[in-house]
Amino acid sequence: MNRKDILKKAQQEKKDEREEHVKTKAFQIGWLSVTAVILFLIIFRTFNNEFVSDILMILAAQTAAVSFYQYFNMRDRKGYLFTGIMCTIAVFLSFAALLSQYGVY
Numbered sequence: 001m002n003r004k005d006i007l008k009k010a011q012q013e014k015k016d017e018r019e020e021h022v023k024t025k026a027f028q029i030g031w032l033s034v035t036a037v038i039l040f041l042i043i044f045r046t047f048n049n050e051f052v053s054d055i056l057m058i059l060a061a062q063t064a065a066v067s068f069y070q071y072f073n074m075r076d077r078k079g080y081l082f083t084g085i086m087c088t089i090a091v092f093l094s095f096a097a098l099l100s101q102y103g104v105y
Helices: 003-012 017-047 055-071 078-101
Strands: none
Touching: 017 055, 055 078
């Protein structure tokens, strides 16, 4: 293939790599912002002697989802599996703590 054929084939494809990269980077920045706000709320609630199990459950669920997604797409990384499992356990423990706060459990 010569250069013109490669350029023509690339232009016919609907997928724009730069646009995909910008979307990925935007989601990363968004989740970092959400994580920072959640950590601030955890610290703020802790200083005011309020329960933080609901916020911890949200943070652990997000981290577990990201870790499992990375593990399934990059099989050579066992750390992602370990992190996903630990965060899933944290979600269940936070849920149990939340139920006990409301007197259900």
